Amino acid sequence: MNQNGAGIRFEHVGVTYPNGYSGLRDVDLAIAPGEMVAVVGLSGAGKSTLVRTINGLVPITSGEITVGDVGLHGLHGARLRRLRSEVGMVFQSFNLAKRTTVLNNVLMGRLHGTSAWRTLLAAWRKDDIELAMRALERVEIVQKAYANASELSGGQQQRVAIARALAQRPKVILADEPTASLDPPTSHVVMRDLQRINAELGITVVVNLHFLDLARRYGQRLIGLRAGEIVYDGQGTDADESVFEAIYGRSLTAEDVLPSQPVELS
Amino acid sequence: MTGAVGGARPTKPRTWWKTVVVLAVIAGITVWSSIAIGVDVSAIAENAHNAANTLIQLMQPDYSFFPQTLPALLQTVQMAIIATAVSVAIALPVSFWASRATNPNSVALGIVRFIMNVVRSVPDLLYASLFVTVVGTGALSGIFALVLFNLGILVKLVSEALDGLDRGGQEAALASGASWFKANRQAMLPEVAPVYISQAIYVLELNIRASTVIGLVGAGGLGMLIDQVRTFYQYHYLSLIILEILVIVVLLELLSSFARRRLIK
Secondary structure: OOOOOOOEEEEEEEEEOOOOOEEEEEEEEEEOOOOEEEEEOOOOOOHHHHHHHOOOOOOOOEEEEEEOOEEOOOOOHHHHHHHHHOEEEEOOOOOOOOOOEHHHHHHHHHHHHOOHHHHHHOOOOHHHHHHHHHHHHHOOOHHHOOOEHHHOOHHHHHHHHHHHHHHOOOOEEEEOOOOOOOOHHHHHHHHHHHHHHHHHHOOEEEEEEOOHHHHHHHOOEEEEEEOOEEEEEEEHHHOOHHHHHHHHOOOOOHHHOOOOOOOOOO | OOOOOOOOOOOOOOOHHHHHHHHHHHHHHHHHHHHHOOOOOHHHHHOHHHHHHHHHHHOOOOHHHHHHHHHHHHHHHHHHHHHHHHHHHHHHHHHHHOOOOOOOOHHHHHHHHHHHHHHHHOOHHHHHHHHHHHOOOOHHHHHHHHHHHHHHHHHHHHHHHHHOOOOHHHHHHHHOOOOHHHHHHHHHHHHHHHHHHHHHHHHHHHHHHHHHHHHHHOOOOHHHHHHHHHHOOOHHHHHHHHHHHHHHHHHHHHHHHHHHHHHOO
16 A cells, blocks of 8 residues: 655636535645645635635635646636545535445455446445555454444544545545544544555645644644635744734634644554 | 512414414315316215115125235235335345435436436336336236336435435444445444334235226236126125235234334344
């Protein structure tokens, strides 16, 4: 499971939702292959929109996004699905199918390359099952492979979701507030998993975070969004009080910081 | 009490007069309906003698008639099982076709929903009499009628269950480059499976009951026998048949609640 990440380039990207709400405004951004980027901002600042444009879950209305060497504007059908197969995604609410096994959830990452009749009959290739098992091993949850997804705790579910993204053998992993439904110690476990995947496999990781300290700790690079525009782009370690005010429009309070240290999960 | 926060407490709103108005309207509609269709309560008293005779016969089922009911009884159960199997198999793909959650194509969705509305609006007895005319009397007509009747119910219930499901897994599958078909198969089918199985069992129960009725118009099963004995006022035979239906329905309910417990976690 060794592959290189893909670069992502935003050129004058704008997103206007059908109701007229402007999600992103003239965003220019270049993310290098293998970079780990944290995106922070208030609710409604466009964090989620930014991440979801990268795999076309939110269509862009102006400008262009290039992932690797594929342009996203107007991409649809089989070509959009091929791009998505190279971009894994981790969601805030885990998005697992609860009534089926963990393994079946991870195999979802292999659907793109599996024929319709194999999907229908659940006749998975041996290689795909092996790949899914190895993805589960990487997030240290392989012993739950045949458990129902609903039996897992929140942190375990999110790690299954990361394994599902890994099973795609992606060039990019997008994480849309992956820790928002988790308690502080579990948040650190999930963030460390993402960091490790980025470091060991060289997959480009773009992660949305609400907590600034998580973003500082785990993102090499920090991007601050406010009202759909980039207001900060720099090293996480350089982000000081004035940067925080630029992003959040007020000064730092205790509520913006996740207190706990990393803890090992059972 | 000078320290009260948030101002004076509100007075409880008076709503009793709304209840009175609603009850009056319901009573009015009921009285108007019974006048319009000419309900004549005295008819019950006038026919009391007939009613008593019929009731006495109905209370005394003639068990010696049992062997003669067996073929029809068996046919009823067979019709119900075949119709359930066929309709359950057809209903699953059609339900995915008919749910907004699993079919992104609104034109195809509209077409299949319109067809299913038409299918559902025809009562089972009418289907039976139509097929008796087209196919002829017998169990085959009954099976056709039951299949259409079941499809209407199953597709409605299962597609609505799909509409109400958590679509997280599907979203994740689509985001990983899966087609809608694959995403629905992998993420939505396991989620809807308990509802689907439970409705399939429910439809089997319905079919046992329905297959007794559709026989009245010649579509096979116990209903045809009911029609015969009723024509000759053999109410002690009729009561045996009713008893048999009761036993089957109760047995089936026991079986289905057992199956539900085992199949649905």
